[in-house]
Amino acid sequence: MAAQRGLPQSKESLLQNYNKRLKDDIRSILDNFTEIIKTAKIEDETQVSRATQAEQDHYEMHVRAANIVRAGESLMKLVSDLKQFLILNDFPSVNDAISLQNQQLRSLQDECDKKLTSLRDEIAIDLYELEEEYYSSSYSQWDSTDLPLCEAYRRRDSWASPGSSCSSTQGDREDAEGPPSQEANPQHHLNGHGTSSIEKP
Amino acid sequence: MANERLRALEDVEKEIATVMQCAGNIVLELSKDKHNASLLDRQLIQFQASVNRVENELSGQIRYLTQVATGQPHEGSTYSARKDCQMALNRAEYAKVKLGELGRTCEVMLEQQQQQQT
Numbered sequence: 001m002a003a004q005r006g007l008p009q010s011k012e013s014l015l016q017n018y019n020k021r022l023k024d025d026i027r028s029i030l031d032n033f034t035e036i037i038k039t040a041k042i043e044d045e046t047q048v049s050r051a052t053q054a055e056q057d058h059y060e061m062h063v064r065a066a067n068i069v070r071a072g073e074s075l076m077k078l079v080s081d082l083k084q085f086l087i088l089n090d091f092p093s094v095n096d097a098i099s100l101q102n103q104q105l106r107s108l109q110d111e112c113d114k115k116l117t118s119l120r121d122e123i124a125i126d127l128y129e130l131e132e133e134y135y136s137s138s139y140s141q142w143d144s145t146d147l148p149l150c151e152a153y154r155r156r157d158s159w160a161s162p163g164s165s166c167s168s169t170q171g172d173r174e175d176a177e178g179p180p181s182q183e184a185n186p187q188h189h190l191n192g193h194g195t196s197s198i199e200k201p
Numbered sequence: 202m203a204n205e206r207l208r209a210l211e212d213v214e215k216e217i218a219t220v221m222q223c224a225g226n227i228v229l230e231l232s233k234d235k236h237n238a239s240l241l242d243r244q245l246i247q248f249q250a251s252v253n254r255v256e257n258e259l260s261g262q263i264r265y266l267t268q269v270a271t272g273q274p275h276e277g278s279t280y281s282a283r284k285d286c287q288m289a290l291n292r293a294e295y296a297k298v299k300l301g302e303l304g305r306t307c308e309v310m311l312e313q314q315q316q317q318q319t
Contacts, residue, residue, distance in 0.1 A: 011272040018263050026256050033224055033248075040231050065228070072221050075255065076214060082262055083210050089270040093206065098277045105282040112289040116296060 014085070021078050028071040032064040039064075128153065206262065213258050216251045223248035 039057050046053040086093075135151065226244045230236055 011270050015267050022259050075217050079210050079214050094275050101279045102282040105286040109286040109289040112293050
């Protein structure tokens with residue numbers, strides 16, 4: 001009852017109208033059908049001639065059949081209105097539909113981002129190797145302040161474990177020291193490789 | 202849940218059509234000289250059952266709507282999730298475009314190298 005009192009007048013009157021239409025249409029179908037069946041009964045005694053009575057019965061049946069069809073169409077219209085009302089005002093189902101849609105969209109987004117992240121990791125590995133190859137070749141013109149990825153990783157590893165050797169390819173690198181010494185001695189690569197003599201203090 | 206109720210209403214529409222069909226078959230059978238009594242009985246039972254089903258189902262739906270309808274507009278939306286998903290798809294598409302460019306660049310370089318070797 002509290003839920004019904006909470007409804008605005010328009011919604012309540014609308015639902016009462018739906019109830020009334022339902023009752024009227026069902027009543028119309030049943031009454032008209034019953035009357036058609038009654039009219040189909042053959043009577044021996046009639047007040048008017050048989051032809052007139054037959055004509056009257058025919059017309060009455062025609063009208064009642066049309067009433068049944070009209071009531072049926074009115075019921076279809078009522079069903080359509082109920083569908084519309086349900087879509088707009090059935091909050092539990094609307095909430096369920098929204099949460100389901102949100103869940104599907106979020107899972108799609110997570111899947112997409114997960115695949116992009118794995119792709120990024122794979123490409124970073126390949127990029128590491130490519131940079132190592134490129135910066136050890138004669139084609140590179142790298143600035144010491146702009147460390148390539150492989151060099152940055154190598155330096156990080158060497159700082160982490162100072163006892164280990166700087167690199168396995170000492171002859172291929174220009175220097176094994178910090179960037180300032182690099183700026184002081186900008187040496188060009190010879191024969192496609194780094195200079196074999198590494199300047200040490 | 203919403204789909205079930207809408208599906209139930211579509212079944213009601215089919216029931217209404219069945220009601221009309223049964224009424225027409227009964228009147229058609231009565232118009233004949235010799236009636237098939239069993240057919241008439243079957244059609245009449247089906248007619249009454251369909252009418253009762255239609256009435257009960259629609260009454261139930263109206264009762265349910267009386268309980269859940271608030272009169273307020275629903276303000277829920279899937280916009281934010283949809284936007285986030287759209288942005289993720291855009292990121293994937295962008296990555297695809299960039300990888301395509303990288304692949305084409307590599308192919309061009311390889312072709313140039315092969316031409317130089319030949």
